[in-house]
Amino acid sequence: MKSIALTSVALLCAVLIYSTMGFPAWGDSDSPASTHVSDYYIENAVNDTAVPNLVTAVLADYRGYDTLFETTVVLIAGLACFFLLRRFKPRQPQHRLYRHIDTGITLIIEQGGKEPTDSEEFVRIDSRWVPYDLVIQQASCLVIPFLQLFALYVIAHGHHSPGGGFQGGVIFGATIILMAIANDLRSAARRVSERLGALMASAGVLIYAGIGALCILLGGSFLDYSALSKLFAFTPVMARSHGILGVEIGVAVAVSAVMIWIYYNLASAGRHEEGL
Amino acid sequence: MTSQIPALIIVVPLLVSLVVSLAAWIRQSLCYAAALCAMLVAWISAILVMGRVINQGVITYRMAGWAPPWGISWHIDHFNAIILILIATVALINLIATRSTAAREFEDRPGVFYALYLLFVTGLMGIVITGDIFNLYVLLEIASLSGYALLGMGSGRAAVSSLSYLFIGTIGASLYLFGAGYLYIATGSLNMADIAAILPTIEQTGVIQVSFILCLIGLFMKMAFFPLHTWLPNAYTHAPNSSASLIAPLTTKVMIYVMIRIVLFVYQPEFAFAEMDIDRVIVWLAVIAILAGSMLAWKQERLKRMLAYIIVAEVGYMVGGFWLGNTAGMTGAVLHILNDAMMTLCLFLAAGAVISRVQTDAFGALQGVFTKMPFSMIAFVAGALSIIGVPPTCGFFSKWYLISGGMEAGHYAFVAALIISSLVNVLLFFRVIEIGYFEPFDSHHHKNGQTVREAPLDMLVPLLVTAGLLIVMGFYANTLVTWIVKPAISAATMGGL
Amino acid sequence: MEELAAVFVARYNYWGVIILMGIGLYAMIAKTNMVKKIIGMNIFQTAIILFYISTAAKYGASIPIIAHGHGAQGHGIRAADYMNPLPHVLMLTAIVVSVATLGVALALAVRVYWNYDSLEEDEILNQIKAGQLNRK
Numbered sequence: 001m002k003s004i005a006l007t008s009v010a011l012l013c014a015v016l017i018y019s020t021m022g023f024p025a026w027g028d029s030d031s032p033a034s035t036h037v038s039d040y041y042i043e044n045a046v047n048d049t050a051v052p053n054l055v056t057a058v059l060a061d062y063r064g065y066d067t068l069f070e071t072t073v074v075l076i077a078g079l080a081c082f083f084l085l086r087r088f089k090p091r092q093p094q095h096r097l098y099r100h101i102d103t104g105i106t107l108i109i110e111q112g113g114k115e116p117t118d119s120e121e122f123v124r125i126d127s128r129w130v131p132y133d134l135v136i137q138q139a140s141c142l143v144i145p146f147l148q149l150f151a152l153y154v155i156a157h158g159h160h161s162p163g164g165g166f167q168g169g170v171i172f173g174a175t176i177i178l179m180a181i182a183n184d185l186r187s188a189a190r191r192v193s194e195r196l197g198a199l200m201a202s203a204g205v206l207i208y209a210g211i212g213a214l215c216i217l218l219g220g221s222f223l224d225y226s227a228l229s230k231l232f233a234f235t236p237v238m239a240r241s242h243g244i245l246g247v248e249i250g251v252a253v254a255v256s257a258v259m260i261w262i263y264y265n266l267a268s269a270g271r272h273e274e275g276l
Numbered sequence: 277m278t279s280q281i282p283a284l285i286i287v288v289p290l291l292v293s294l295v296v297s298l299a300a301w302i303r304q305s306l307c308y309a310a311a312l313c314a315m316l317v318a319w320i321s322a323i324l325v326m327g328r329v330i331n332q333g334v335i336t337y338r339m340a341g342w343a344p345p346w347g348i349s350w351h352i353d354h355f356n357a358i359i360l361i362l363i364a365t366v367a368l369i370n371l372i373a374t375r376s377t378a379a380r381e382f383e384d385r386p387g388v389f390y391a392l393y394l395l396f397v398t399g400l401m402g403i404v405i406t407g408d409i410f411n412l413y414v415l416l417e418i419a420s421l422s423g424y425a426l427l428g429m430g431s432g433r434a435a436v437s438s439l440s441y442l443f444i445g446t447i448g449a450s451l452y453l454f455g456a457g458y459l460y461i462a463t464g465s466l467n468m469a470d471i472a473a474i475l476p477t478i479e480q481t482g483v484i485q486v487s488f489i490l491c492l493i494g495l496f497m498k499m500a501f502f503p504l505h506t507w508l509p510n511a512y513t514h515a516p517n518s519s520a521s522l523i524a525p526l527t528t529k530v531m532i533y534v535m536i537r538i539v540l541f542v543y544q545p546e547f548a549f550a551e552m553d554i555d556r557v558i559v560w561l562a563v564i565a566i567l568a569g570s571m572l573a574w575k576q577e578r579l580k581r582m583l584a585y586i587i588v589a590e591v592g593y594m595v596g597g598f599w600l601g602n603t604a605g606m607t608g609a610v611l612h613i614l615n616d617a618m619m620t621l622c623l624f625l626a627a628g629a630v631i632s633r634v635q636t637d638a639f640g641a642l643q644g645v646f647t648k649m650p651f652s653m654i655a656f657v658a659g660a661l662s663i664i665g666v667p668p669t670c671g672f673f674s675k676w677y678l679i680s681g682g683m684e685a686g687h688y689a690f691v692a693a694l695i696i697s698s699l700v701n702v703l704l705f706f707r708v709i710e711i712g713y714f715e716p717f718d719s720h721h722h723k724n725g726q727t728v729r730e731a732p733l734d735m736l737v738p739l740l741v742t743a744g745l746l747i748v749m750g751f752y753a754n755t756l757v758t759w760i761v762k763p764a765i766s767a768a769t770m771g772g773l
Numbered sequence: 774m775e776e777l778a779a780v781f782v783a784r785y786n787y788w789g790v791i792i793l794m795g796i797g798l799y800a801m802i803a804k805t806n807m808v809k810k811i812i813g814m815n816i817f818q819t820a821i822i823l824f825y826i827s828t829a830a831k832y833g834a835s836i837p838i839i840a841h842g843h844g845a846q847g848h849g850i851r852a853a854d855y856m857n858p859l860p861h862v863l864m865l866t867a868i869v870v871s872v873a874t875l876g877v878a879l880a881l882a883v884r885v886y887w888n889y890d891s892l893e894e895d896e897i898l899n900q901i902k903a904g905q906l907n908r909k
Contacts, residue, residue: 001803002803005799005802005803006799006803008802009795009798009799009802010795012795012798013791013792013794013795015486016486016791016794017787017788017791018482019458019482019483019486020784020787020788020791021482021780021784022462022481022482022483023461023483023784023787024461025783025784026782026783026784026785026786026787026827026830027830027831027832028783028831028832029831029832029833029834029853031461031464031828032461032462032463032464032465032474032478033460033461033464033828033829033857033860034464034828034829034831034857035464035852036345036463036464036465036474037345037346037464037465037466037859038464038852038857038858038859039852040345040346041346041858041859042837042839042850042852042854042855042857042858043850043852045839045858046839046850052838052839052840053837053838053839054837054838054839054855054858055837055838055858055861055862055865057858058858058859058862059862059865061340061342062340062342062346062347063347063348063411063862063863064339064340065339065340065348065411066348066410066411066414066862066863066866067866068290069399069402069411069414069415069418070414070865070866070869070870071869072290072395072398072418073414073417073418073421073869073870073873074869074872074873075294075297075395076392076395076418076421076422076425076873076877077421077872077873077874077876077877078876079297079388079391079392079395079422079425080392080421080422080424080425080876080877080880081876081877081879081880082385082388083382083385083388083389083392083425083429084425084428084429084435084877084880084881084883084884085880085883085884086385088384160838161838162836162838166865166869195301198297198300198301199298199301201297202294202295202297202298202391203298205294206291206294206295206298209287209290209291209294210291212287213287213291216280216283216287220341221280221283221337221338221339221340221341222280222283222286222287222339222340223339223340224340224341225340226341262876265880266876266879266880266883269883269887270883410863410866413867414866414870417870417873417874421873421874421877424877424881425877425880428880428881428884432888433888433901435881435884435885435887435888436885436888436889436897436901438881439807439878439881439882439885442874442877442878442881443801443810443814443878446814446817446818446874447798447801447814447817450817450818450821453821453867454794454821454824457821457824457825457828460825460828460860461828466859466863
């Protein structure tokens with residue numbers, strides 16, 4: 001089996017490598033790929049959209065329809081993980097573990113026993129609990145605010161530098177995941193609950209698609225942000241620029257929320273009780 | 277504003293799917309109603325678009341207002357307008373018919389089910405409507421990913437089968453993307469019409485040929501063309517009923533549409549048929565697919581699994597008919613896309629109705645279902661007759677075109693395979709009907725024998741409507757061909773053939 | 774010899790991508806562990822992403838961000854000075870798609886593990902043949 005697989009894959013590679021002989025040389029600036037469509041973007045994007053970062057301009061405007069569905073794909077991944085994994089019935093645990101914060105004594109509460117949920121002195125811990133690492137916890141506490149600020153910078157600065165909704169959204173989602181890894185799933189879920197994550201995921205894509213639909217209502221085509229100039233006091237070019245910012249924010253909201261949502265479902269196998 | 281009607285086909289299901297996934301966290305009961313409204317709007321706008329295409333010709337919709345090679349544009353002609361109506365019809369009927377099934381199968385998450393349902397439909401419609409080869413890939417993944425989730429939710433082996441579908445489907449989509457990359461290197465464009473204009477002007481190198489083969493293999497994987505069909509039977513057999521009857525009629529047919537679109541409108545017939553010279557090879561593969569699909573169907577002991585193998589054979593019909601390369605064969609293939617989707621929907625809905633009452637689809641348990649569920653089984657028989665190809669059901673007409681195409685091309689093996697497969701289908705369905713009609717209802721086989729009765733009305737009415745449509749489509753087959761299928765094909769084959 | 778070197782220099786990145794693709798494909802065919810298959814699938818998709826990105830390169834061109842291009846004043850821009858932005862855009866989409874596929878694949882793998890207590894394909898097949906199914 002393995003030798004057959006190896007031979008067939010090697011044959012396929014050989015054929016494909018042979019086929020690259022017909023390609024233009026790598027880096028050739030006269031190749032069709034670098035001349036036919038791309039020249040228009042490079043020469044006109046700034047005039048058309050007032051966005052110096054060409055990747056952002058093409059991503060969110062010329063090919064904004066692709067990007068809308070790209071965001072939808074992320075949402076589908078979140079929905080699919082929830083759909084396939086989430087188990088609402090809580091597992092009947094034999095016992096739950098609580099740790100007395102001051103003394104470090106662990107209480108084992110058997111099933112049916114009274115749990116010290118309201119107490120300030122006890123904190124619930126995972127069944128496979130390892131002692132908290134002070135360095136990791138404090139370091140993540142220090143880093144997370146700056147990471148979140150950086151995420152917002154990346155989102156807002158997508159017009160002028162590498163960045164945008166996807167990148168910033170992923171960084172933002174990663175901060176919450178970092179919190180979940182450094183502490184536990186419950187402390188992350190106290191900041192961003194499952195419901196909030198799910199609502200934000202859909203709302204983010206809805207912002208994007210809603211801006212597109214608003215353009216139809218204002219008399220343009222779907223996602224034609226220049227139609228927004230009728231609503232606000234922008235020139236059509238600036239309307240495109242601000243429309244791009246609007247959809248990038250939608251993308252960032254959706255992506256960050258979906259990353260958190262997927263992490264919750266995968267890390268806890270759908271129970272949302274104890275994470276990794 | 278009327279120029280924006282095509283946009284509604286995609287925008288409304290997309291927006292509503294987002295609203296539904298929000299409503300899933302607020303009020304689950306709103307989800308079904310919202311999904312139903314979205315499908316109705318999409319269905320009506322698809323019909324309006326069809327009317328405009330017939331009256332005014334091809335519609336080009338510029339996304340975000342950018343002209344085609346630079347922006348993404350939609351290209352709607354007779355061919356994709358009719359496929360849009362088909363997708364909307366199947367999804368609408370299935371949505372109504374499987375309401376109670378879905379409520380039972382996904383008791384605590386129907387909201388997310390309807391969100392994925394709408395996204396799947398949006399993905400398929402987007403594949404059909406788009407005029408951009410990369411956008412096609414993105415929407416292909418939208419439809420596929422929501423499909424994996426819907427199929428993987430069943431009990432037992434569903435997750436394993438869905439995962440192996442995911443592996444094969446991802447390789448298929450990636451190979452398509454790879455082929456599109458070769459095309460991009462050779463032409464520098466992603467717009468289908470633009471590529472079609474550039475391709476004849478540039479020197480035909482191995483790059484284009486390899487891109488053609490890569491795209492074709494990728495699509496063959498996605499459409500379950502024998503021998504790349506291995507994912508299909510397991511994925512459809514173990515899937516939840518409410519999603520199987522949505523995905524089984526549509527996925528393979530839409531992939532066949534994509535193959536026809538790419539071959540005729542991007543690479544164009546002169547290149548695909550004359551220069552590549554692989555049409556005879558593919559027709560022979562189709563012959564093998566038809567025979568193998570029918571034989572494998574014969575070995576199955578469960579209704580849904582038998583239907584899944586029949587789909588494998590039907591894919592062979594359409595691929596073979598198209599690659600015969602003459603007008604009759606292509607007409608048959610296009611007409612069969614429409615017919616086969618409706619027949620498969622009818623049979624899967626009937627199987628779903630039986631399963632909802634009998635609790636299983638093993639042949640042994642079907643004794644006496646005709647007396648217990650007469651109307652469901654009438655619809656089942658209508659679907660069966662159509663698959664076999666008995667007039668006046670629609671299956672007869674497409675098969676007629678396919679056979680005459682085979683005769684015209686002198687490909688008698690294909691004609692023979694079609695006839696053999698029809699005979700095998702007779703035996704297949706007669707076996708089911710024999711058990712269900714002639715063998716008496718045996719309460720020993722049914723632990724809950726008393727509860728087997730006719731399917732509920734909300735399941736039965738859509739099923740009977742589908743069965744009725746099979747006959748209506750048979751009566752209007754000629755109208756369909758002259759008004760829609762002929763213009764669709766002649767637009768592409770003006771120069772060649 | 775020099776000609777061979779010229780061919781190599783003009784194509785080697787495509788060859789690397791194709792070999793990477795072969796590695797991914799081999800992992801998907803030959804490995805029996807589901808997670809290894811998923812990793813192979815990811816390598817395969819990454820190869821295609823790199824393939825597209827290769828097409829964006831131009832000798833002597835800078836990153837596709839117009840310098841001093843604030844506020845709709847893009848006059849005198851020469852296309853040869855900037856890289857092709859389109860493949861980057863396309864692959865941003867493809868990266869996201871491959872991440873989403875990875876998420877769905879892992880979710881399905883978790884479900885498979887619930888049903889069979891294993892991610893090894895041959896063990897799962899044996900269990901299916903034996904007709905047993907331990908549902909947790």
